[in-house]
Amino acid sequence: MTTNRGGRPRSDRAHRAILQATRDLLAESGYEALTIEAIAARAGVGRPTLYRWWSSKAAVVAEAVTEGLMDSEVLAPPDTGDFAADLATWWEGRLRLLRDPRAAAILRGWTAASAESNEEADRLYALITGPLRQALARRFAVAVELGQIRSDVSLDALSETLFGGLLYRVLTRVTHQPAGQVIDLLLRGIIR
Amino acid sequence: MTTNRGGRPRSDRAHRAILQATRDLLAESGYEALTIEAIAARAGVGRPTLYRWWSSKAAVVAEAVTEGLMDSEVLAPPDTGDFAADLATWWEGRLRLLRDPRAAAILRGWTAASAESNEEADRLYALITGPLRQALARRFAVAVELGQIRSDVSLDALSETLFGGLLYRVLTRVTHQPAGQVIDLLLRGIIR
Numbered sequence: 145m146t147t148n149r150g151g152r153p154r155s156d157r158a159h160r161a162i163l164q165a166t167r168d169l170l171a172e173s174g175y176e177a178l179t180i181e182a183i184a185a186r187a188g189v190g191r192p193t194l195y196r197w198w199s200s201k202a203a204v205v206a207e208a209v210t211e212g213l214m215d216s217e218v219l220a221p222p223d224t225g226d227f228a229a230d231l232a233t234w235w236e237g238r239l240r241l242l243r244d245p246r247a248a249a250i251l252r253g254w255t256a257a258s259a260e261s262n263e264e265a266d267r268l269y270a271l272i273t274g275p276l277r278q279a280l281a282r283r284f285a286v287a288v289e290l291g292q293i294r295s296d297v298s299l300d301a302l303s304e305t306l307f308g309g310l311l312y313r314v315l316t317r318v319t320h321q322p323a324g325q326v327i328d329l330l331l332r333g334i335i336r
Numbered sequence: 337m338t339t340n341r342g343g344r345p346r347s348d349r350a351h352r353a354i355l356q357a358t359r360d361l362l363a364e365s366g367y368e369a370l371t372i373e374a375i376a377a378r379a380g381v382g383r384p385t386l387y388r389w390w391s392s393k394a395a396v397v398a399e400a401v402t403e404g405l406m407d408s409e410v411l412a413p414p415d416t417g418d419f420a421a422d423l424a425t426w427w428e429g430r431l432r433l434l435r436d437p438r439a440a441a442i443l444r445g446w447t448a449a450s451a452e453s454n455e456e457a458d459r460l461y462a463l464i465t466g467p468l469r470q471a472l473a474r475r476f477a478v479a480v481e482l483g484q485i486r487s488d489v490s491l492d493a494l495s496e497t498l499f500g501g502l503l504y505r506v507l508t509r510v511t512h513q514p515a516g517q518v519i520d521l522l523l524r525g526i527i528r
Contacts, residue, residue: 228527335486
């Protein structure tokens, strides 16, 4: 995830300062307005320092976003033995993140970068969506094993609806919809 | 949806040429690389002509995308009396659109514009997501009325998972996943 950067303290500080500046600027003014120049200025480094580690705006955003979102969040759903409750807890944690305007702005930056570049979409899937999906898959497999959920439900479909639901909220700026409705729908289905 | 433009034939032709050029360029090189200059050049008009109708790149993209996506598609789910089958038919139609690389590129342009600007997100919701949601809501209400589906299922949750699923496929470039899995999940739920 991080490029090899030698590990000298001053270099490490610059690297961290650049990622923090990227997150701050993304949250303040969005992805489109973000420039390499502004990131370098805010981080107190020269552009060549930044280009030593990242080849483009999208690349530095990808790493900044990943670090900001993944460090403080528990990725995996809990396992209390109750799959329905654990899924709801996990989903509520994802939605809580979206209600933070700063995190929402960062996620919009991620979404814009993915929409604009196949390469960035692949990279961000590898950095964020993939690990989230793997964590969900492990919890899902336990519930299937215990016979708590249908064995023929598609994990792909569950991922698509859950992660898609997050994207929908990111793009529509919806933060007020009750978290439980989507989980209720996915658990119990539409048909009476 | 279209601005008042007098209706003179030459003006109409220029307006249509600009929207077509925008869709062509979006499909060829994506949203980020798109410029007002390139659109005007491709359409054979001057930049002032373009700025007569649209104030920004995002604005012309919004209208171009809407026209391209909504004209040829039937918005509403069919009503054969079988809600499950009709929902599957409707969903399959949306996914078919995504399998067209040109339409997928346009949708990525829409996604990028929405991620970058609250104003464009509002506008695009009004132009695309809102009408799709209303069409879905009407079919949904008929099924509730006939007692075919649970009356306490949230239309918000259904919209979030379906439209979110489309966004997920747009951003991950997934086109191969079977269409039926998501509908099966939403109809029957996870719990056995």
